[in-house]
Amino acid sequence: MKPLILIVEDEPAIADTIRYALSTEGFDTSWQANGGQVLSYIENEPVSLVILDVGLPDINGMELCKEIRKKTQIPVIFLTARAEEIDKVVGLEIGADDYMVKPFSPRELTARVKAVLRRTSALSHGNDSITPCPAFQIDDLKHKITYFSSALDLSKYEFHLLEIFIKRPGQIFSRDTLMDMAWDDPDMSMDRTVDAHIKNIRGKLKKIKPDIDPIQTHRGLGYSLKEDL
Ligand code: CA
Numbered sequence: 001m002k003p004l005i006l007i008v009e010d011e012p013a014i015a016d017t018i019r020y021a022l023s024t025e026g027f028d029t030s031w032q033a034n035g036g037q038v039l040s041y042i043e044n045e046p047v048s049l050v051i052l053d054v055g056l057p058d059i060n061g062m063e064l065c066k067e068i069r070k071k072t073q074i075p076v077i078f079l080t081a082r083a084e085e086i087d088k089v090v091g092l093e094i095g096a097d098d099y100m101v102k103p104f105s106p107r108e109l110t111a112r113v114k115a116v117l118r119r120t121s122a123l124s125h126g127n128d129s130i131t132p133c134p135a136f137q138i139d140d141l142k143h144k145i146t147y148f149s150s151a152l153d154l155s156k157y158e159f160h161l162l163e164i165f166i167k168r169p170g171q172i173f174s175r176d177t178l179m180d181m182a183w184d185d186p187d188m189s190m191d192r193t194v195d196a197h198i199k200n201i202r203g204k205l206k207k208i209k210p211d212i213d214p215i216q217t218h219r220g221l222g223y224s225l226k227e228d229l
Contacts, residue, residue, distance in 0.1 A: 003030040003117060004027070004030060004046055004047050004162060005029050005050075006021075006030050006032065006042065006045075006047045006049070006050045007030070007033070007049060007051045008031075008032050008034075008038055008052045008053055008061070008064070009049065010053060010055075013226075014053075014079075014102070015031045015033070018106055018109060020106070020109050021106030021107060022110055022113065022117045023205070025114070026109050027113070030045070030047075033058045033212045034056050034057050034059070035058050035059035035061070036063060038069065039064075042072060043197060047073045048074070049076070049077065049113055050068065050075070050081065050118060051076075051077050051079060051109070052065060052078055052096075053079045053080075054078055054081070061078060065096055069141070075097040075117065075120050076097055077096070077097060077099060077128050078096050078098070078100070079134050080099060080102065081101070082101075098116055108185060111185045112184045112185070115148045115180075115184045115185065117173065118181055119160065119181050119182065124148070133225060134168045134229070136229070137227035138166060138167075140163075144164065145159065147208050147209070148209055155200075157197050158197050158204075161197055162183070162199060162201055165223070166225060168225075169225045169229070171224055172189075172221050172222050172223065172224040174221060174222040174224045176195050177222070178222070178223070179194055186203075198223055201215065202215055212229075214229055
């Protein structure tokens, strides 16, 4: 079954462009021009991800996202026409998974959709009610991770990388896998970016616990998180 992507966008031309780009990449799409029916649609259809315009005629997209979050953890990618809205969206107080500023390339949006789906499906295989690694606590909604009860100040990609490790302690992830899982558009990034981010994460963890280096390097293979933390 193809993943179903719900597009909530009041401009038909933009919605059409997105639908076309997604359908050529093997997605099913559904379109709603305003927000009123979105909650009931999500409850009744197997929607994998929502692309949500912030500026809808009947409801602010961010308010709608909050309503969606009360019911489900379904991934949401925002479309915004105004750069000043990004702070709110990226602050992720409303629980969005990613955003794009108009005008955007449909190809890039499709890449983001794939990245978010990879990330969320890879992570949801773990049982969320169990913390596999007690030294760390993840707050998915706020995009915060605490380490031995101290909050880490992480960039977006540092957060995603560390989250991947924490949910699968002991598993070795290659740089390619980490890039695919954590980055929105892996094609646009260089391999060494993973190394640079891991180095930053290590530095931040070390500040809290200087005597522990929980991320292990496996030469030629990749990285893993220590299992016995
Ligand atoms: Ca709009």
